[in-house]
Amino acid sequence: MKQTQNSPAAIAPLVLPSVVKSLVRGRAKEYIREGICSVVDAHDRLRGLSGDLVPPCRLRVRVGCFLSFVRVQQYRAVAAEFLKHMGVLVDLQSTMNFLDIGCGCGQIASALADMPGFRGRYEGIDPDIEAIEWCRTHVTASFPAFQFKHSDIANAQYNPGGTLQAERFSFPYESASADVILLKSVFTHLRLKPLTQYLREIRRLLQPGGTCIATFYLLNEEAHRLMGQGKSRFAFPYEDEGCRVADRITPEYLVAYEEEDVRELARQAGLQIRGDIQFGSWCGRENFLSFQDVVAFEAACDLGNG
Numbered sequence: 001m002k003q004t005q006n007s008p009a010a011i012a013p014l015v016l017p018s019v020v021k022s023l024v025r026g027r028a029k030e031y032i033r034e035g036i037c038s039v040v041d042a043h044d045r046l047r048g049l050s051g052d053l054v055p056p057c058r059l060r061v062r063v064g065c066f067l068s069f070v071r072v073q074q075y076r077a078v079a080a081e082f083l084k085h086m087g088v089l090v091d092l093q094s095t096m097n098f099l100d101i102g103c104g105c106g107q108i109a110s111a112l113a114d115m116p117g118f119r120g121r122y123e124g125i126d127p128d129i130e131a132i133e134w135c136r137t138h139v140t141a142s143f144p145a146f147q148f149k150h151s152d153i154a155n156a157q158y159n160p161g162g163t164l165q166a167e168r169f170s171f172p173y174e175s176a177s178a179d180v181i182l183l184k185s186v187f188t189h190l191r192l193k194p195l196t197q198y199l200r201e202i203r204r205l206l207q208p209g210g211t212c213i214a215t216f217y218l219l220n221e222e223a224h225r226l227m228g229q230g231k232s233r234f235a236f237p238y239e240d241e242g243c244r245v246a247d248r249i250t251p252e253y254l255v256a257y258e259e260e261d262v263r264e265l266a267r268q269a270g271l272q273i274r275g276d277i278q279f280g281s282w283c284g285r286e287n288f289l290s291f292q293d294v295v296a297f298e299a300a301c302d303l304g305n306g
């Protein structure tokens, strides 16, 4: 039978991908992920890969790429790699106070707790209540210097029903209380107003001489060029206020900022970028430190009093 332009058979190839995509984005995706994760957990238990500090698969895959973090080894390798980068900037074994904003299921906390000779204190905070409860029962229970707080901050990707607005959020910690503040893969999910507020909060929370290590997807000449050549793992086709996003419906799915804008926002918050930004491989770079771009912030020098 001949297909007309509007026949169901002709339209199906156009409509089906988006129907399948939205189904797979919704409940169906959750069921499939849960099913795979149950099998993975059973397998990990049998192979002796799960330990006290290894969160179950369903929590791991919430904080990173499903295909990577479904594998315990990969999840731990990413944490170890991040500790290595942090170790270049700060002395991990001294008695420092760490604050991990958006700590998820404690990927960095577990790696630090496992590190021989670690003598610091660690605070983690996240809107994911299940992840925080897991951290309390598995990390704090054995390592009381590691504390976790839940805060019901709204995020369209991670906590759509949240009751607190990130753009007005004040972290429940004293000013100048943290030597090291971490935001690993958090600013990659925050829009402009929350980012602006968090930078101000970081300035308030950092002790003199302290460092904030945060990851981003930074847009600069090289990133734009590689993206234009189709080498990037992600595209950020949509404009949002002061940033670009990968998904129009859920902007917080992935967020990218112009490097120059981040420098300016940091300056306005009283921060400056220390040293060189370590640009990542996400956009297809061949020389890189990590996958995301790693930025170290410190309090800006007060040149006004000189």
Ligand SMILES: C[S@@+](CC[C@H](N)C(=O)[O-])C[C@H]1O[C@@H](n2cnc3c(N)ncnc32)[C@H](O)[C@@H]1O
Pocket (backbone or CB within 6 Å): 062, 063, 064, 101, 102, 103, 104, 105, 106, 107, 108, 125, 126, 127, 128, 153, 154, 155, 158, 159, 166, 183, 184, 185, 186, 189, 190, 194
């Ligand atoms: C990609 S995960 C990274 C988790 C963790 N930092 C890691 O690397 O394993 C992003 C985390 O940020 C948290 N998050 C989302 N919005 C947030 C916000 N406004 N403030 C703090 N954390 C947030 C999410 O709940 C999630 O745990």
